[in-house]
Amino acid sequence: MTLGELVESIHECDEGSTIFVEDVPVLAPSTRAVLVPEEREDETPEGMRYLLEVFIAWEVLDAWSGQRDGAEPDSAQKFEAVIWYAEHDAYLPEN
Template sequence: MTLEELVSRLAEADDGLTVFAAEPWTAQSDATAVPNPGGSSRPDAEGRTYLLEVFLIRDVLETWRAHRGGAVPSPREACEAVIHYAEHDAYQYPDGEPPLSP
């Protein structure tokens, strides 16, 4: 399954699962969501590396929508937002900068 397919099916995934994907991370990376009770970030048996937990991916996508007036991301945009968060430990904002606090 590709990362794009996995993210598109996120509604079916349990929050307790962890996503591993083949690097370099792209929408077409081979990906899987598996239980990860030990919290390991080591590559899995197929060489896929830790990306994010499902609950974090949901949060990333909710934040993406909130900063875009409730818009629903395309599968490609969703993957880009997830990969951005995984690489930078930061949300992907529309103009590249977080909004200023009032």
């Protein structure tokens, strides 16, 4: 699965799961991603690194919409918001 696909379908994922991504310098929608269930959250898949828990990604997208009067983000906006949070530990600022 790619990170773009995972972010696009994030609300269908189990909230207790953790997102791991391919250990690359720059994340892109095509970056390989894996969901690890809550009961195996201490197991880092080989060649992968931690990104976020699914419930945090949900919160990030809810905050994005809340900051923009309930607008729904498109795929690129979802990806940008989730990656921004993962890299800065903060919500994506409004432009």
